[in-house]
Amino acid sequence: xxxxxxxxxxxxxxxxxxxxxxxxxxxxxxxxxxxxxxxxxxxxxxxxxxxxxxxxxxxxxxxxxxxxxxxxxxxxxxxxxxxxxxxxxxxxxxxxxxxxxxxxxxxxxxxxxxxxxxxxxxxxxxxxxxxxxxxxxxxxxxxxxxxxxxxxxxxxxxxxxxxxxxxxxxxxxxxxxxxxxxxxxxxxxxxxxxxxxxxxxxxxxxxxxxxxxxxxxxxxxxxxxxxxxxxxxxxxxxxxxxxxxxxxxxxxxxxxxxxxxxxxxxxxxxxxxxxxxxxxxxxxxxxxxxxxxxxxxxxxxxxxxxxxxxxxxxxxxxxxxxxxxxxxxxxxxxxxxxxxxxxxxxxxxxxxxxxxxxxxxxxxxxxxxxxxxxxxxxxxxxxxxxxxxxxxxxxxxxxxxxxx
Numbered sequence: 001x002x003x004x005x006x007x008x009x010x011x012x013x014x015x016x017x018x019x020x021x022x023x024x025x026x027x028x029x030x031x032x033x034x035x036x037x038x039x040x041x042x043x044x045x046x047x048x049x050x051x052x053x054x055x056x057x058x059x060x061x062x063x064x065x066x067x068x069x070x071x072x073x074x075x076x077x078x079x080x081x082x083x084x085x086x087x088x089x090x091x092x093x094x095x096x097x098x099x100x101x102x103x104x105x106x107x108x109x110x111x112x113x114x115x116x117x118x119x120x121x122x123x124x125x126x127x128x129x130x131x132x133x134x135x136x137x138x139x140x141x142x143x144x145x146x147x148x149x150x151x152x153x154x155x156x157x158x159x160x161x162x163x164x165x166x167x168x169x170x171x172x173x174x175x176x177x178x179x180x181x182x183x184x185x186x187x188x189x190x191x192x193x194x195x196x197x198x199x200x201x202x203x204x205x206x207x208x209x210x211x212x213x214x215x216x217x218x219x220x221x222x223x224x225x226x227x228x229x230x231x232x233x234x235x236x237x238x239x240x241x242x243x244x245x246x247x248x249x250x251x252x253x254x255x256x257x258x259x260x261x262x263x264x265x266x267x268x269x270x271x272x273x274x275x276x277x278x279x280x281x282x283x284x285x286x287x288x289x290x291x292x293x294x295x296x297x298x299x300x301x302x303x304x305x306x307x308x309x310x311x312x313x314x315x316x317x318x319x320x321x322x323x324x325x326x327x328x329x330x331x332x333x334x335x336x337x338x339x340x341x342x343x344x345x346x347x348x349x350x351x352x353x354x355x356x357x358x359x360x361x362x363x364x365x366x367x368x369x370x371x372x373x374x375x376x377x378x379x380x381x382x383x384x385x386x387x388x389x390x391x392x393x394x395x396x397x398x399x400x401x402x403x404x
Contacts, residue, residue: 002029003028003119004030004032004049004050007053007054008054008066009035010055012035015033015035018033032047037054040054040066041069044077050119051118052067053080053081056084056090064081067081071136076132078099078119078122080115080118081098092210095138095211096138101185102186103185117325118320121316135320139217140177142171142173143171143220144220146171147218150164151212151213154209162197164200165199165200169196169197172235172238174196176267176271176321178217179193179194179199180322192324225277233364238268238269242264242265242266243266244354248393248394249262249346252386258346258347264330265334265347266330266350266351269334269351270310271314271331272317275310275313283305295368296369298310311333314331315329316328330347333348333351333352334351335355338381352377353390362398
């Protein structure tokens with residue numbers, strides 16, 4: 001299936017350069033080039049497009065304004081923005097309408113890789129309704145109490161980098177939004193950042209203040225809309241799974257990059273639940289009711305009632321936001337680790353095992369449906385006979401050992 005890509009820039013010479021750079025993709029992509037936002041919007045009225053790549057600085061209608069118009073009118077379109085490192089104010093305005101930030105100059109390989117990653121993940125959905133809804137998401141809602149604590153600390157003249165980092169690290173929605181930004185190519189970090197403390201140190205308190213207080217990077221979760229949806233418990237579980245997945249990866253001899261990917265995937269493995277609750281409120285109330293009255297897992301109830309799971313929704317959102325594929329695959333496969341065949345990223349079996357073992361070792365309610373280890377899939381992936389050692393390692397994490 002051919003994909004359609006739209007490139008937008010006000011300088012014809014740059015558009016010509018893009019045509020030449022991407023000449024070898026002409027057999028697989030339908031590429032369109034528009035000189036500015038107005039011309040691009042006119043083209044979109046008649047031509048369906050999968051991905052838009054826009055420059056940030058354009059006269060009349062700049063990149064953030066253009067992408068916001070695309071978000072409102074064609075929400076399923078993936079939105080990428082190209083900017084220079086001097087465009088920080090523009091980037092702040094782009095945080096919500098843009099899915100990813102790419103820094104200029106951007107090589108053909110980097111640009112092609114970014115587009116191909118989001119197209120691969122888009123392929124997991126055949127339901128346009130779900131794809132459009134997920135692509136519309138601007139930020140993950142966060143716990144109101146932690147949001148209030150964060151804003152109070154940011155307004156303090158004695159705000160501390162470490163304190164801000166610790167507050168952000170206690171809410172998965174906040175941590176995800178912050179790490180999405182700091183790991184974008186715009187900031188040009190030499191390696192992936194997986195710690196909120198490190199992210200705050202690298203971005204600086206003034207940047208965090210601007211993002212949170214002036215540009216509304218986070219929104220508060222309305223728990224009253226979802227009786228029985230314990231967001232605090234969900235985030236506690238997610239943070240435990242993150243620590244467990246990293247410890248299990250260490251037991252299997254993983255390097256730092258793999259361990260960080262396992263930690264990150266564990267932390268965000270359940271963000272899709274929040275997305276489904278926000279995007280399909282009435283239907284997700286039925287999912288929550290089914291888990292209480294019919295003794296089924298949320299994953300099974302979602303697939304039955306919504307025809308999509310929180311694992312798939314979470315993986316797609318993270319892919320749109322530029323998280324590395326190992327993290328997105330770890331989220332996608334955390335209930336079914338055999339989905340990706342013989343050679344999935346280490347995050348897939350590690351997050352699956354950590355999630356299953358946390359449910360086993362931390363029992364919230366005795367009547368909840370179990371989340372057993374998929375021993376057949378783990379054995380096929382080369383981890384047969386490891387369950388007992390992993391269980392002991394996870395017990396140690398719960399008792400205060402191991403972890404990040």
